[in-house]
């Protein structure tokens with residue numbers, strides 16, 4: 001896939017940018033609820049702290065993770081799965097706060113996907129140097145629902161490729177409050193995050209937090 005096919009169709013009024021067919025970057029969309037998001041996040045991580053999970057091959061991920069909602073995404077030596085129980089505590093993940101759910105629904109609708117009702121919110125913490133290699137989100141039951149991905153804290157370079165792993169990804173700088181929604185024709189596109197550069201964010205310090213909303217079941 002060539003890099004310029006869907007290049008930067010920006011609408012200055014809405015700050016919406018189409019980045020591929022079915023994929024939209026909503027600039028600063030989460031800013032209006034940032035305080036509530038961060039308060040809810042702190043609440044969640046006191047119950048279910050961030051942890052570095054391992055992949056099937058035994059490789060420890062540089063991104064630390066936790067979850068809220070009915071279905072938590074986990075990986076360990078047996079592979080990837082959605083699990084209603086936090087394997088670390090043996091208890092269900094915290095409920096998805098309404099400020100999370102409503103934001104995800106509004107962002108999906110703004111991107112053209114009505115009635116998005118996520119049951120899974122993966123919470124990723126990137127400290128300087130942490131990265132996410134190119135992958136597809138394909139552990140969900142129905143690919144008819146989009147992915148809604150909220151960025152908070154330090155800026156990061158989001159890599160957005162195509163349907164094949166070999167498609168050269170384009171790079172988008174995601175800042176605090178930006179949301180990327182992808183679904184429909186780009187639902188299974190490869191994506192990742194370049195190693196996080198150090199910096200200091202006024203609300204979140206030396207880290208980036210990403211909330212990934214999905215309908216898993």
Ligand code: SIN
Nearest residue numbers: 124132149193210212
């Ligand atoms: C992910 O694809 O799981 C994370 C994306 C991001 O951190 O922006």
Ligand code: FE2
Nearest residue numbers: 135136137191
């Ligand atoms: Fe992903």
